Amino acid sequence: MENKRMRRRESFTCWLLMLGVFGLNELQAEENKTSLAQDPTHVDKNPEEPKTLKGYHRHEGQFIAMGTKHHLFNFTIIHVIDDVQACSYDKQGTQTIFNKAWITEALGKDYIKHKKEVNLSTQTYFNWLLKFLIRNDTKSDENHIIQLFADCELDNDIEIGSHVKFAMDGEDFIKTDDQDNHWTVMKPEAESFKSLAESNLGAKMREKAMKKYCFDMMRKILQYSNMKENVAPEVIVSRHDAPDGGVTFNCIATGFYPHSIQLHWEKGGQLGVWGQESSSGILPNADSTFYLHITLELPPGDSGTDYSCVVEHIKLQKPAVYPVPEKPPVKRPWGMALGLLTVIMLVLGCAGAFIIWKKKKTGPRTHEQATVDGDGSL
Template identity: 45%
Template sequence: MEYQRRRRWFSSAWLLILEVLALRLAQAAHHTHVGQFTAVGTIHSLLEINAVSIMDDVELGSYSYAQQKISVKIPWIVELFEVDYITQRRHLLVEHEQQARWIMEFLSKNVTDPNGRNHTGQLLADCEIDNGIKINSHIHLIWDGEEYYRIEENGQWEILKPVGKKFLHILESPFVTDLRKRYMNEYCVDVMKKITGYKNLKDNVPPEVTVSRHVSPEGNIILSCIATGFYPHSILLRWEKNGKLGVWGNETSTGILPNVDNTFYLQVTLELPPEDSGMDYNCVVEHIELKTPAVYPVPEKPTIKKPWVLALGIVLAVILLLSCTGTFIAWKKRKSGSTGQLEGSFSSPASPTPLPQ
């Protein structure tokens, strides 16, 4: 039993060391570029086209079909690529509008019933570089919200819908293959390399960390460590007890989630048995903006309100709501009663005096 416990501890510690090394390497050299092209139309017309380019979770720019204009979100990118380059990209997207119109009409006839309703076609492409070397790329072709084809770095198209088999020869033709490779290198990889070699897209932001402890209704001790507002997204949160690594309870994580301001959020929770007080635990955070691992101790006292306090607040809110509702109903009744009396005085006049004969 003791051997298994030690083996489990060493295994967890070794995995943690690997995670730390991977985190630091990823923060220093790993970048991702994503492009999304969306077309909406019918068998008869093209209604809308838009394109967006996102690198390391930051939007670089977008293209609007209505204005036939590229909007650059980061001003210094115009200086980096120069106006002529961006103008050429705009002309290229305008040319693609005609191709998108043909594809929309073709697929409307051959994939779905040609009943004139709107259809949506999407092309999603992404590429990754590490230390300036391309390590991966993907392309997804989506029709009306369903993915029909997908291709990875190995260059083999995967058919995800049976109807897609009859169009596979088009995707595998030399012309489309050469076009795909050129576009992936020129517009996905090369653009990313040029940007990363010039300047950071966004200033790095350290995480804001909150650590709390409370007792669950079952008596278990719940430790929570929240990191938010950080950029880039690579981060590591781990629990230590008395400065040592280990496996003490049930650990869960939200995963790294985006915030609305292009920063990120992560919560890691540790559930301990009732016999463990939750004391002497620390949340250790590693991020590129934290030059050394930051240690955040678990507070001695619970940081979340007791259940009876929350229940009392809910009861008081319900009483207040019912009181306001009762007052409103009584007021409506009084108002309707007064109105009825007033209407009766006008609707029941004395009998008219008969005219003389």
């Protein structure tokens, strides 16, 4: 019985430390917000109505702590918005660095100051959490790593989802998304505090933290400017006709930014399911742009005429339509044979004409010439 209480107390302590990464920082933010509201000298420098964001956007926070039972060697935080790094924190320099100068203007001085304080306190929480999770490790000098990945997504300024995942020494520990607040246990050690994670307290604290540090931070930045200049996709459409009569279309879009894009097939300007479709998924290029490849395999009997690949991207004024090339003309075997026979006849005709011309040029040989040619003694 005592062991059971001890395990419950330990799991509760561990979960409080995990919630501390989110919830306690959020409580601190609420306190700062209240104090600012009570300060008569505080003036909101951005009173104008914020603009509505268009398209799909994603914000990911990466938290990585490495250390032993006795010392935290390194701790880093990286915020990535639309696949471009926005800011970072490193224990070695204890500084929060914003990758673009305008980001500090977008967030405002008060938010920047608070964010720097939060990063320092988050480092403390992770130090406690690391020591707690490896408390039973018999090798005190062995390094361990804990990671937290948290992301949120917007689609036309609508919050469509957020996710949180913990990992320990490179292996998933526990994760969740905000669809139903269901936590999935990846390691047996995480099972004991799953119920606490799914409690109302845990859900509310995580919701507030994601709102403050994921959704709102992303909105502040993107309402000020894009992370990088938008780039329209380069599109290539091709077709492949197999010997057995099968037809496959390919539509490739590359070099575009941001990564939100829509590609679909139309026939005669109409949407529909025309065959078996597949997609590569949106993949990154080396230059921070993106790539997408979709295919359409038509059923037998479809000639593949009047098809188009339609592309929608925020950089395009309207959907761009790229027609699929028509089927190339097929040369019949008898036609090829006839062509080859014609060439042979032309070659033989030219050879015969050359021989006749040569004989006419040399003329008939006389009897004396023949005798000389036949007897070398004359």
